[in-house]
Amino acid sequence: MKWRPIARKGAQVSVLAMLVAIPLLSMARIDFIQGTLCSFGTESWSVSCPLGVAQTSLASRTLDAGLLLSGFAFIALAFVAGRVFCSWICPQGFFSELGDKVHLAVRRVFKRPPPRPDTPAQYRRGQIFLYSFLGAGLVASFVFGVPVFCYICPIGLISRAIVGSTYLGTVGSELLVVAIILFVEVSFARRGWCKYICPVGALYGACTTKRSLTVVRDAHACVGCHTCERECSMGNSPVDDRVGRTCTNCGDCVDVCPEAALSQPLVQLGKKASAGVSPS
Amino acid sequence: MSFLFDRSGLLRPPGAADEADLVGSCIRCARCVEVRPYQSIRLGPITALRSYGTPFIDPLGSPCYLCMRCPEVCPTSALTVVPAVESAMGTARVIEESCYSWTGTVCNQCYRSCPLKGTAIDLDDLLQPVVTEACVGCGVCLHVCPTEPRSIHLVPRGETS
Numbered sequence: 001m002k003w004r005p006i007a008r009k010g011a012q013v014s015v016l017a018m019l020v021a022i023p024l025l026s027m028a029r030i031d032f033i034q035g036t037l038c039s040f041g042t043e044s045w046s047v048s049c050p051l052g053v054a055q056t057s058l059a060s061r062t063l064d065a066g067l068l069l070s071g072f073a074f075i076a077l078a079f080v081a082g083r084v085f086c087s088w089i090c091p092q093g094f095f096s097e098l099g100d101k102v103h104l105a106v107r108r109v110f111k112r113p114p115p116r117p118d119t120p121a122q123y124r125r126g127q128i129f130l131y132s133f134l135g136a137g138l139v140a141s142f143v144f145g146v147p148v149f150c151y152i153c154p155i156g157l158i159s160r161a162i163v164g165s166t167y168l169g170t171v172g173s174e175l176l177v178v179a180i181i182l183f184v185e186v187s188f189a190r191r192g193w194c195k196y197i198c199p200v201g202a203l204y205g206a207c208t209t210k211r212s213l214t215v216v217r218d219a220h221a222c223v224g225c226h227t228c229e230r231e232c233s234m235g236n237s238p239v240d241d242r243v244g245r246t247c248t249n250c251g252d253c254v255d256v257c258p259e260a261a262l263s264q265p266l267v268q269l270g271k272k273a274s275a276g277v278s279p280s
Numbered sequence: 281m282s283f284l285f286d287r288s289g290l291l292r293p294p295g296a297a298d299e300a301d302l303v304g305s306c307i308r309c310a311r312c313v314e315v316r317p318y319q320s321i322r323l324g325p326i327t328a329l330r331s332y333g334t335p336f337i338d339p340l341g342s343p344c345y346l347c348m349r350c351p352e353v354c355p356t357s358a359l360t361v362v363p364a365v366e367s368a369m370g371t372a373r374v375i376e377e378s379c380y381s382w383t384g385t386v387c388n389q390c391y392r393s394c395p396l397k398g399t400a401i402d403l404d405d406l407l408q409p410v411v412t413e414a415c416v417g418c419g420v421c422l423h424v425c426p427t428e429p430r431s432i433h434l435v436p437r438g439e440t441s
Binding site for chain 1: 304306322325352
């Protein structure tokens with residue numbers, strides 16, 4: 001077993017454990033740290049969801065230096081490592097990845113062919129929709145004066161459902177949204193939410209540059225077996241050097257490659273991204 | 281507690297922005313919920329529509345005791361740090377028709393429990409409770425009132441009647 005899947009599952013489960021632990025600690029009157037993935041911290045520091053910061057700034061039409069600063073941590077992470085939030089931290093990403101395993105199993109049971117990677121045109125269409133949705137939501141936040149994505153964002157819904165059920169004694173009826181997302185993803189649209197809709201992931205994807213962490217193929221070692229593109233649930237195709245902004249750097253393709261031709265070089269500084277691997 | 285939802289008006293935590301600003305600037309992180317030592321702050325349920333995930337106080341369950349910790353951890357401008365006497369959550373009003381002290385039985389639970397005792401609720405010459413301009417609407421008087429229904433009417437800030 002490779003180290004990365006274990007570390008990644010460990011991180012995802014730890015995040016969920018923290019989401020449960022913080023309200024439980026609060027119940028025990030240990031409340032020096034509070035919060036959810038929308039914003040967490042102590043009285044002296046905060047880390048906030050950058051999309052939440054953008055939306056609330058637009059909706060309330062105010063700019064607050066402290067709030068903007070608190071949204072910077074995850075933005076910086078995305079600059080360095082792309083959508084790594086999606087594959088290591090996001091609770092919906094965790095459930096969606098499990099859902100994807102179910103999706104593949106369902107395909108096998110019904111003798112359906114394995115999923116094909118997106119064609120460049122499909123990929124581009126998906127990206128156009130993803131970023132249009134993000135833009136439309138930001139405009140809507142400004143127009144209607146409420147952070148519109150917060151009402152449907154499964155990250156926040158899961159966070160608040162945990163706070164509600166562990167602490168306030170409410171039923172997590174907001175988890176219905178998560179259930180719908182999972183149902184759609186498992187039954188037909190592979191990672192549909194993460195790929196085509198999730199505005200948080202879109203924002204992180206938008207932050208990637210040529211220098212950000214991504215998957216790089218060693219053309220000499222690659223034998224063109226296409227195993228990597230079947231593994232990728234986000235529609236990328238490392239074998240064709242098509243790794244775009246949806247790549248969450250989960251590393252599943254790197255681990256599955258039989259020739260060890262794929263890698264995620266940590267230091268891309270000064271190195272021109274070789275042909276094709278630049279985020280497009 | 282249905283009156284709390286009349287006119288979609290929720291009793292907001294101390295230092296809260298005006299309703300329209302609050303639903304816009306609240307990032308719905310629940311930190312105000314987790315920091316309070318009195319379990320007073322609750323999150324708007326999905327039936328609260330645009331107030332979903334925003335903080336409110338149900339004084340019948342647990343009123344605000346003016347510990348003033350929630351504004352300190354709010355990462356946004358939804359709750360701002362203010363002195364307790366300026367927390368301006370709402371205003372209480374004594375319903376004199378059913379209040380024990382106003383109908384002849386000395387009670388004064390509200391007066392003795394008020395965190396701003398002597399300023400927000402005072403006693404007149406006949407030891408009847410009178411709410412003053414200094415009331416911030418914490419809801420402690422409503423919580424302790426022994427009559428059923430309560431003889432205190434609490435109007436959240438920004439609401440009328």
